[in-house]
Amino acid sequence: MMALSPSDIARLTDLRRDLHRRPELSGQERETAARIAAELGVLGADRIWRDLGGHGVAAEFRGAQDGPTVLLRCELDGLPIHEIGSLPYRSERDGRGHLCGHDGHMASMLGVAMALSARPARGRVILLFQPAEETGAGAQAVIDDPRWPEIRPDYAFAYHNVPGRPLGEIGLRAGPGNCASRGMQILLTGKSSHAAAPEDGLSPGPAMAQLMAALPALGQGTIADPDFALSTLTHAKLGEPSFGIAPAEGELRVTLRSMTNDRMTALMEAALHQVETHAGGLRVDVAWHDVFRAVVNDTAATDIARRAARQLGQSCREMPVPMRWSEDFGRFGDDGAKAALLYVGAGRDHPQLHNPDYDFPDALLPVVTDLFCGIVADILGRDPV
Numbered sequence: 001m002m003a004l005s006p007s008d009i010a011r012l013t014d015l016r017r018d019l020h021r022r023p024e025l026s027g028q029e030r031e032t033a034a035r036i037a038a039e040l041g042v043l044g045a046d047r048i049w050r051d052l053g054g055h056g057v058a059a060e061f062r063g064a065q066d067g068p069t070v071l072l073r074c075e076l077d078g079l080p081i082h083e084i085g086s087l088p089y090r091s092e093r094d095g096r097g098h099l100c101g102h103d104g105h106m107a108s109m110l111g112v113a114m115a116l117s118a119r120p121a122r123g124r125v126i127l128l129f130q131p132a133e134e135t136g137a138g139a140q141a142v143i144d145d146p147r148w149p150e151i152r153p154d155y156a157f158a159y160h161n162v163p164g165r166p167l168g169e170i171g172l173r174a175g176p177g178n179c180a181s182r183g184m185q186i187l188l189t190g191k192s193s194h195a196a197a198p199e200d201g202l203s204p205g206p207a208m209a210q211l212m213a214a215l216p217a218l219g220q221g222t223i224a225d226p227d228f229a230l231s232t233l234t235h236a237k238l239g240e241p242s243f244g245i246a247p248a249e250g251e252l253r254v255t256l257r258s259m260t261n262d263r264m265t266a267l268m269e270a271a272l273h274q275v276e277t278h279a280g281g282l283r284v285d286v287a288w289h290d291v292f293r294a295v296v297n298d299t300a301a302t303d304i305a306r307r308a309a310r311q312l313g314q315s316c317r318e319m320p321v322p323m324r325w326s327e328d329f330g331r332f333g334d335d336g337a338k339a340a341l342l343y344v345g346a347g348r349d350h351p352q353l354h355n356p357d358y359d360f361p362d363a364l365l366p367v368v369t370d371l372f373c374g375i376v377a378d379i380l381g382r383d384p385v
């Protein structure tokens with residue numbers, strides 16, 4: 001692989017800022033995907049797949065000899081959050097922003113594509129630009145695509161930038177890396193009545209009041225504990241704003257979180273048990289949303305990333321506990337790849353992910369491009385052909 005020149009890095013920075021201006025929401029990444037596919041074509045990919053699991057794009061770069069497949073993954077989607085601030089490349093779309101840094105993750109992968117103008121000695125590299133990460137749907141949708149067997153990797157790597165950690169520090173964690181999480185939507189339906197005669201109806205109010213205490217109480221332990229569970233009330237609605245009607249309908253939303261997938265199963269059962277216990281004669285409808293499985297990082301893949309980072313002189317940190325936030329990258333490990341998600345510091349005082357003033361730090365672009373090229377060279381050989 002070729003090292004990037006200062007003009008390459010300047011081009012990546014421009015690309016990143018251009019992507020930042022035009023964020024698209026999960027599942028709607030049509031323009032972004034078209035832009036990425038065009039860039040990958042210019043950069044000489046041997047093969048490009050489009051519309052993978054939605055708007056996903058993948059590019060293949062082949063070595064001269066057979067060998068393993070290394071997949072590097074980034075995300076196409078922005079967030080339904082209005083960006084604030086005065087950046088010259090601020091989002092041009094009201095209510096949408098690249099406020100998780102996926103613009104930077106994409107630009108890093110395009111940096112790898114530039115470096116792959118000199119191919120690895122063997123095997124192949126797949127650069128995957130995955131749709132719909134923020135909803136937890138995209139990785140599985142890509143894996144469910146009928147063309148996935150053409151792509152299926154032996155190794156898979158991705159990174160997320162992490163505000164609050166020193167800029168460029170490479171965080172590593174073999175084993176559980178990110179929590180499982182899922183949204184629980186609970187609809188409670190009774191019968192409305194005149195507010196003067198509530199006994200003629202059946203209000204979800206009392207059940208909601210009990211569940212608003214009981215569901216958060218299911219959380220227990222700290223993130224250092226494998227039994228860690230968290231249940232966060234995120235929304236509550238009872239009837240319509242009025243004074244004359246005792247309501248018939250109520251809705252609660254809770255986000256469940258746990259370190260392991262098994263613990264999530266138990267937490268879901270406990271939450272459903274609470275709902276049944278408190279529902280009385282109400283009709284109960286439960287729906288699950290934004291389902292993320294835990295990310296469990298493979299030890300061998302983590303070792304490869306550590307070796308590559310050290311060889312480049314990048315500072316590494318062994319993370320003592322997993323991240324509480326979720327990532328759908330875990331699906332690639334579940335699918336059989338030796339997979340590792342890396343946690344790259346975005347700066348100690350950097351605004352947090354999903355904050356309205358967040359902006360990906362461009363200084364990470366060469367750091368991550370070098371790291372991923374080092375990982376590819378470690379697995380597929382250093383000698384360009």
Ligand SMILES: [Zn+2]
Pocket residue numbers: 100134353354
């Ligand atoms: Zn995010």
Ligand SMILES: [Zn+2]
Pocket residue numbers: 100101102160
């Ligand atoms: Zn993200």
